[in-house]
Amino acid sequence: MSLITLQGIGKSFKVAKRSAGFAEAVKALFVREHTIVEALRDISFTVREGEIVGYIGPNGAGKSTTIKIMSGVLVPDAGTCTIMGFTPWKDRVRYVRHIGVVFGQRSQLWWDVPVIDSFELLRDIYAIPPGIYRKNLDMLTEMLSLADIIRTPVRQLSLGQRMRCEIAASLLHDPAILFLDEPTIGLDAESKIAVRNFIRTINRERGVTVILTTHDMHDIEALAGRILMIGKGTLLYDGSLSELRSRYGTQKTITVDYKAGASPIDVPGVQCLSRSSGRAVYTFDSDRIDITELINRLSAGGELADVEIGSPPVDELILRLYKEHRV
Amino acid sequence: MRLYFKYMSILFKSQMQYRTSFLLLCAGQFFVPFAVFAAMYFLFERFGGLPGWTFHEAALCFGVIQMAFALAECFVRGFDAFSNLIVRGGFDRLLVRPRGTVIQVLGSNFEFTRFGRMLQSAVVLGIAVSGLPVQWTPGKIITLILMIIGGVVVFSGIYILAATFCFWTVQALEVANIFTDGGREMAQYPLDIYAKWVTRFFTFIIPFGAVSYLPLLYILDRTDGPDLLYMAMPLASLLFLLPCLAVWRIGVRRYRSTGS
Numbered sequence: 001m002s003l004i005t006l007q008g009i010g011k012s013f014k015v016a017k018r019s020a021g022f023a024e025a026v027k028a029l030f031v032r033e034h035t036i037v038e039a040l041r042d043i044s045f046t047v048r049e050g051e052i053v054g055y056i057g058p059n060g061a062g063k064s065t066t067i068k069i070m071s072g073v074l075v076p077d078a079g080t081c082t083i084m085g086f087t088p089w090k091d092r093v094r095y096v097r098h099i100g101v102v103f104g105q106r107s108q109l110w111w112d113v114p115v116i117d118s119f120e121l122l123r124d125i126y127a128i129p130p131g132i133y134r135k136n137l138d139m140l141t142e143m144l145s146l147a148d149i150i151r152t153p154v155r156q157l158s159l160g161q162r163m164r165c166e167i168a169a170s171l172l173h174d175p176a177i178l179f180l181d182e183p184t185i186g187l188d189a190e191s192k193i194a195v196r197n198f199i200r201t202i203n204r205e206r207g208v209t210v211i212l213t214t215h216d217m218h219d220i221e222a223l224a225g226r227i228l229m230i231g232k233g234t235l236l237y238d239g240s241l242s243e244l245r246s247r248y249g250t251q252k253t254i255t256v257d258y259k260a261g262a263s264p265i266d267v268p269g270v271q272c273l274s275r276s277s278g279r280a281v282y283t284f285d286s287d288r289i290d291i292t293e294l295i296n297r298l299s300a301g302g303e304l305a306d307v308e309i310g311s312p313p314v315d316e317l318i319l320r321l322y323k324e325h326r327v
Numbered sequence: 328m329r330l331y332f333k334y335m336s337i338l339f340k341s342q343m344q345y346r347t348s349f350l351l352l353c354a355g356q357f358f359v360p361f362a363v364f365a366a367m368y369f370l371f372e373r374f375g376g377l378p379g380w381t382f383h384e385a386a387l388c389f390g391v392i393q394m395a396f397a398l399a400e401c402f403v404r405g406f407d408a409f410s411n412l413i414v415r416g417g418f419d420r421l422l423v424r425p426r427g428t429v430i431q432v433l434g435s436n437f438e439f440t441r442f443g444r445m446l447q448s449a450v451v452l453g454i455a456v457s458g459l460p461v462q463w464t465p466g467k468i469i470t471l472i473l474m475i476i477g478g479v480v481v482f483s484g485i486y487i488l489a490a491t492f493c494f495w496t497v498q499a500l501e502v503a504n505i506f507t508d509g510g511r512e513m514a515q516y517p518l519d520i521y522a523k524w525v526t527r528f529f530t531f532i533i534p535f536g537a538v539s540y541l542p543l544l545y546i547l548d549r550t551d552g553p554d555l556l557y558m559a560m561p562l563a564s565l566l567f568l569l570p571c572l573a574v575w576r577i578g579v580r581r582y583r584s585t586g587s
Binding site: 013014068071072073074075077089092093094096097099101103106108110111112113117118120121124125126127153 | 329330333334337338340341342344345415416417419420422423424425426427431583584585
């Protein structure tokens, strides 16, 4: 049964045109010129309970707008949206009890006080019963290793520590759905992995449905069984990562290290991605070019020290998808 | 209401993190309006005061409005500083929480440095009360308290209107200060010293007159009609607050459909 259903959601914004200069600014006080920007056009998809969905797209594609509509902040112009039987924007107060939202770039914690104080205030805002609060707090403290930082003021935390606290804060009230807007932005490798592991765990063990937006394709690779891609306000791709791979998977990369003195060469039908003295990276279609033959030809440029063949990183698959749809 | 106090306690803790700055700001809040009050004293000294008003009578009016202003700035600061919330995107955060917007905006900010101003107002009120030849009956004491509460309500209404304005633009906010700071400056003197239209504006549109001047007449035994009417005048501030809250709702609805 689907937990989230969006049907033909559309949303456009009126954006005031602003021009530079004092005279223009004065004019703008009285006459405003507007352009209509279509942020979302006919977006439809469903999400089943317990899924992790990666919602991706270039900046300005409409990701945040969709998240805002699904979390009850924004009212769309067209279409219907049913989440757990609620229409988010109509039943806001009752609906938002069931969701957790993390806006990666904006904190929901109170800056100058220890983290635990913020948690306690959230307990009061959500009216979480003491027993459940205790249980969730203990669980989250353990899973996210917060014990050492929970009494520290937020302003003294590192970004990674803060993000762990943000995620904990959004789960205190047992939400069924978690919306994560760029949860790993700016984090170091260790924190990223900690955040990903945690998301996987709560999804598996507590059945929390997760919708996350990200620009980091490793997030998608590590977490999302399913990708929704949006570009210029339209849904362009809805499917699994492995499908995407098999669609573009014949594309391989080859990295060649030459022994001293050799200069990388060009091979017809093979695209060179980067080249420095002694090292070159190429990409080619393994359906059309034989790998042994390619290595032979490359070795004509000098003695090879190392050769590495790989499938393209997810980033590139996505980039191809963007290019295909010209977004 | 309990939640409001929870918000208050977390923000009080926050502001106590910067103790020196807090104390200095409190001191500033004490002395700035006190200087204005001192100026009023010297004016009375030099020129013999306002026609029909003694120094202590005027001081009572001054103290009531200053106290109401200080309380409003401290406890309704969330609306006063609402543009920050809009600019930084904090309002989206409020909307994903299962509470009404009014309580959450109220709880988003407090300005405890206004304690300095409250203390200052209390001193002025003390001077006025001790210097007035008035019999302080329970009715008059209640009226005085109602005046202060009514004043807080009027200032709150103006803050809410100004905050609502932020849903349309955050550029022209200074306009609202005409009514908060301007209103305070006007209403801290007995309103009958101004031109008729000013008095009318601040009685029927923004009812500062109803919380300061009119009930003041009752306290000073200068009423011209049933006392109860003068005593109850501060309640008119509620009539001002209700439409402000209604406009706020419209603003929130607009925000949620435009996202800006």
